[in-house]
Amino acid sequence: MSEVLEKPTTQTAVAKPLVMLRDLSVRFVSRDATMHAVNGVDLDLAAGEVLCILGESGSGKSVTLRALMKLLPRTARVTGRIEVAGRDVQAMNERELQDFRGSDVAMIFQEPMTALDPVFTIGQQIAETVVRHEGVTRAAGMARALELLELVQIPSAKRRLAAYPHELSGGLRQRAMIAVALACRPKLLLADEPTTALDATVQIQVLLLLRKLQEQLGMGVIFVTHDLGVAGEIADRVAVMYAGRVVEEGPVAAMMRAPLHPYPRGLLGATVHGGMRGQRLTTIPGAPPSLETLPTACSFAPRCAEAEPACLAGVPAPRSPVPGRSARCIRVAESGV
Amino acid sequence: MTLSPVPDRGGPAQPLLLLSGLKKHFPIRGGLFGATVATVRAVDGVTFAVRKGETLGIVGESGCGKSTTARLLMRLMEPDAGRMIFDGEGVGQDAQTGGITLKEYRRQVQMVFQDSYASLNPRLPIEESIAFAPKVHGIAPAEARARAHELLAAVGLAPATFARRYPHELSGGQRQRVNIARALALQPRLILLDEPVSALDKSVEAQVLNLLVDLKEKFGLTYVFISHDLNVVQYISDRVLVMYLGQVVEQGPVEAIYDRPAHPYTRALLASRPSMDPGARRTEPPLTGDPPNPINPPSGCRFRTRCPFAEAVCAEREPVASDLGGGHEAACHMAEPGSGHSQAGRLAA
DSSP: OOSTTSOOSOOOOOOSOSEEEEEEEEEEEOSSOEEEEEEEEEEEEOTTOEEEEEOOTTSSHHHHHHHHTTOOOTTEEEEEEEEETTEESTTOOHHHHHHHHHHTEEEEOSOHHHHSOTTSOHHHHHHHHHHHHHOOOHHHHHHHHHHHHHHTTOTTHHHHTTOOGGGSOHHHHHHHHHHHHHTTOOSEEEEESTTTTSOHHHHHHHHHHHHHHHHHHTOEEEEEESOHHHHHHHOSEEEEEETTEEEEEEEHHHHHHSOSSHHHHHHHHHSOOTTOTTSOOOOOOSOOOOSSSOOOSOTTGGGOTTOOGGGGSSOOOOBOSSTTOEEOOTTSOOTTO | OOOOOOOOOSOTTSOSEEEEEEEEEEEEEETTTTEEEEEEEEEEEEEEEEOTTOEEEEEOOTTSSHHHHHHHHTTSSOOSEEEEEETTEEETOOGGGSEEOHHHHHHHEEEEOSOTTTTSOTTSOHHHHHHHHHHHTTOOHHHHHHHHHHHHHHTTOOHHHHTTOOGGGSOHHHHHHHHHHHHHTTOOSEEEEESTTTTSOHHHHHHHHHHHHHHHHHHTOEEEEEOSOHHHHHHHOSEEEEEETTEEEEEEEHHHHHHSOOSHHHHHHHHTSOOSOGGGOOSSOSSOSOOOOTTSOOSSSTTGGGOTTOOHHHHHSOOOOEEOSTTOEEOOGGGSTTSSOTTTTTTOO
16 A cells, blocks of 8 residues: 555554543533533543444434534534643634644545535545645645545546546545545544445445554544444444433443443344344333433433432443443442442 | 225235336436437336235345335336236226226325435324325315324324324424324325334334334234345345345345345345444455446346356346245346356255
């Protein structure tokens, strides 16, 4: 593969995580209502690590992701500390953000047609990013664009440089968007359900490509998805969100084998997979809570079969039964206590 | 007048619906005088039967023709060629020639769409949406509304709470329940479910799947279940049909398709499912590339451009469906003895 894009091997021993979120809260305030979308999220991501944020619609997973790049609309009230690569994202002004986005952190989306500009060719869009951030000539930018298209395994890359987004198939468009995102070798890649709209045989190709690129370039990746299978294929660690909070966090294999919190446990039981034919599916009764009021207790308690009066006494703090795993549930035992 | 269930005619052995040689091509017009410059062969010679009381799953990727097949099945569009026989009667013919009219056919065949919001009238309370079709069929309004309440209860929505609500006041899962209730309102025999749970969250998806299983038993229904989710299709179907570029490549009992897939495309499709076990990760995808454009499908076998076993014969001749025993058939030269493929007959029964 391309020499230019290989990760620098002389990496200093990083003690500081690449991403540090502390008590992140996001409220959307309008005249009629206030939506408490994210309510106190703490997350760390080490350099070169893949974290999946797993959750259903309205759990706050995409809002958390967008907050990392300061991409939320003006109606959003963001509090808490957001640090990416040692920089305070909240404190950045518009100019600093322009440099920060693209070179330190990049994002890929579910729908490439809305992320790519329909009136420019794929080559022009990649070259523009490179020229803007690295101050190289257009010719050098185009050369880099070709390299990137080869990196994301687009066949006949040279010809595809001159293609417009609508001329590509869904899978190729998604690869082209990944190429744009990687143009300036970001340390952090944010992925918002990038494979959800793809067909099965193409989805697995894009997932394997992302994992390969992540290893090759040594990027940190935060991958938002609602699909347990996708998390199983790509994640090192998983954070499960519910009603704006991380309810469980830990290594992917351990969580898939034996979730600590009743919500991911219910989610695993409700996810149809092979060998369940004829069995009745276990369901989580009810629906997620409205976020118009800030939850003052365990948000999952109304749907939880194991709920007890103590669950309603307050928001459960994260408990950690084994190092590296934690869950916000009062029934989870604390280690060494 | 009341709507009574339509009695069975041909007995249990006669398929409820038989589609044979169904074709639908869409012309692409261009140039100065709007001449036809190309043709999208969306559905190209599809033949299958829906048996009474079964759930037939249809799987395939975008562009494989599953949605066009659904629209043809509902007669929301006219096929270019092919025949449809519903319980022994030609669809769209008049009574003298031994057939059923479209109006009668649509009473017996109903559909649930993926987009639960777009398929409900936003200006009607949900009880009115459910009662609408029975009223069109001549049921008195009061009676139609009473029936709507019964159906709301049957799909798990308390009529006292929900009957007067508008679609925007419901969650996605609740709206899909309303769509299911509406599909049941005319007491149909066949329900076509086009990606009914794809837009729902996992915890709600399981609730709706359980409901569909219950309703099928309660009302003696037959389902055609279209989905891109292979796990859901495996869970709910008795038989499965796999489509690729407008054609059926394999069909058979669900166990045969999932345990002994014969067509290389079916095998690749099943192998593409993400695994929930991080210990079993792959490094190579089962297939490369996207499905080709149905405007100019490859000659011979349409899958040959992505097939690891493709040989000269695959480009020359279109494979026919070969019987693999037990109602399992695959359209692949490797399944057909004497086809000229070096591995011909290897899969035959």
